[in-house]
């Protein structure tokens with residue numbers, strides 16, 4: 164390590180974020196590889212290192228002898244100041260080389276509020292921020308992840324978006340890059356060829372025209388790019404390569420444990436949830452496979468905890484087998500098992516009690532809406548009876564903390580629905596009074612109400628978001644309706660959700676706003692202490708863009724959406740049909756009960772979902 | 775079941791691993807290495823391991839000790855090789871042994887302080903430093919359990935000498951450790967107070983050795 168870097172690290176908080184050298188980090192000889200890839204996570208180390216996609220793609224790419232994939236995270240402002248002050252560029256952790264020295268720099272976009280961090284990292288890494296100004300010899304900038312399902316706000320900065328699951332597509336893209344580099348092809352030639360790889364969106368190959376009212380008039384592909392880019396999926400999910408030698412950070416991260424991805428997709432179809440639609444079709448791994456992976460990963464990492472990852476773990480068909488198999492192995496080794504995203508409806512008492520032996524925790528539910536009517540409208544098929552039943556069992560087993568997650572501002576919501584949130588929590592409190600085995604410890608019920616953000620590629624993509632004033636009024640209403648002391652109400656400021664709504668359904672006009680706000684100092688919008696709505700509002704004004712047009716406007720059914728040329732496999736017709744059902748407060752059966760033909764199964768060659 | 779002391783080095787990128795994190799790191803190293811150690815009792819059992827002297831963040835350590843109780847029959851050599859196979863970059867076990875001396879017998883630590891001067895080494899700095907720390911009284915503000923107070927650190931300095939190496943000034947100091955201990959950062963603070971024109975632009979610290987009351991190597 165050079166002297167300059169040593170000095171910098173001595174003056175920043177948590178220097179271990181910036182050192183690398185963790186166990187299982189991959190070190191290769193840069194002279195011996197053909198392609199250097201910097202996997203960038205536009206948030207700090209502790210968050211990025213917890214991310215499953217990074218663990219997977221890092222492993223997949225480094226499996227290839229001729230590719231070296233390294234990691235880079237957004238620096239905390241103290242580190243950024245030091246880098247800038249000392250004229251040092253943001254570097255990747257493995258080699259310590261600046262981002263501008265790489266062939267490809269790839270960002271994963273997990274949430275909209277990371278967009279300015281992408282720009283900031285490019286700039287700190289010595290890379291020209293705007294794609295059209297970037298030189299031939301500068302790195303190629305690619306991006307993927309859930310936000311790429313509407314990539315338009317970032318089109319000014321990104322050369323290529325990966326739509327969908329990246330395990331196979333990333334390698335194909337890298338192979339093409341190596342070939343083009345060897346043949347001395349220009350960036351433009353490379354991009355035209357890249358657009359032919361399924362799931363690859365090259366924004367510079369699309370012309371967008373707008374109507375006078377600001378809506379999209381047309382989206383035209385050129386130079387042989389596909390009219391619609393359909394997302395990539397891994398068809399045989401059970402046998403897809405899963406890296407076992409996961410990097411073990413030497414400083415604590417958010418999810419500091421082995422994480423087993425049980426299945427992709429979701430059978431539920433909650434209408435507000437982008438992941439529920441975008442990750443279809445449903446594909447699961449066998450319990451046998453997962454148990455083997457879990458053991459191997461524990462042995463390779465030394466982690467003392469395994470967590471199951473999926474959108475809805477209780478919907479996993481082989482859950483009993485999986486839990487038993489893992490617990491039999493874990494218990495004698497003092498390894499604990501975490502089962503997040505369990506549903507209350509098929510809550511297994513036995514399972515809960517067995518897990519409790521290894522580790523205890525509170526009870527968490529996400530009813531999302533306060534009334535049965537609104538739960539039907541958003542297609543959250545969780546009945547009050549199911550919640551009560553699960554709580555009753557938990558209370559009888561001596562548990563005494565319950566966390567409830569709701570959203571306010573959902574389509575078709577009335578004030579009665581809001582009051583329903585308070586009523587439901589009060590009923591749970593009453594249930595505790597009548598069923599708790601140990602009342603001395605008291606009960607703690609936490610109600611969190613997030614502000615609903617309409618997301619692209621969901622049945623609610625046409626909806627207007629509540630204004631900030633409406634959100635505040637509703638929050639006040641809820642606060643007044645909750646009277647019991649044992650119930651804590653956590654309310655979220657609507658400012659961030661408002662911006663999220665703008666970015667989530669933004670078009671290419673938003674790019675200018677992001678760049679302007681970044682130049683005004685916005686760079687870690689996901690962190691309350693660094694978020695400033697006023698700065699953002701002034702950026703919108705300067706660019707002549709009205710944020711309410713994106714957040715608070717209801718779209719007509721036939722409007723061309725800025726992301727209409729990006730397909731998750733689920734048809735727009737299906738989404739609209741679900742939207743109209745919501746207006747009628749009508750729930751849909753889940754995929755296991757009845758396939759509604761959303762379109763996603765066409766991505767599979769067998770043509771049938773493993774719902 | 776037997777008590778084992780592991781002596782290790784912490785250097786390079788690993789110097790930025792904090793004391794708390796190094797404990798967790800060793801827990802995982804032992805798990806990966808397949809070395810079963812005694813766990814604490816209770817609801818959330820964790821391996822019963824301890825580190826003799828915490829090392830400040832950013833310091834290199836050439837003489838660090840980890841104590842544990844191993845459950846299986848395993849030779850010391852095997853412990854060393856198994857641990858080193860699964861170690862993060864920068865930590866290396868030098869040896870493992872039984873019959874270690876109790877930690878309370880530690881009385882002194884030997885540190886090397888490497889001081890960088892951006893505008894070149896100040897004139898006469900070596901003599902000035904050696905003179906300063908030869909005094910009977912070197913008083914600085916020092917933190918203790920009872921808060922900050924003016925403290926004479928001279929009695930806590932057993933030995934100190936300065937030399938020049940590759941354009942840096944190197945201080946070699948044997949300082950009190952254990953109950954009343956003197957962190958080498960206070961040496962730099964004393965320089966800043968008494969010899970402000972000799973204050974380095976950056977200092978790097980290495981713990982080289984540990985001694986008992988009689989300045990015999992502690993192991």
Ligand code: SF4
Pocket residue numbers: 430443444445754755757758759760761762763764772774
């Ligand atoms: S194709 Fe049918 S079963 Fe598969 S995700 Fe769509 S609706 Fe569900």
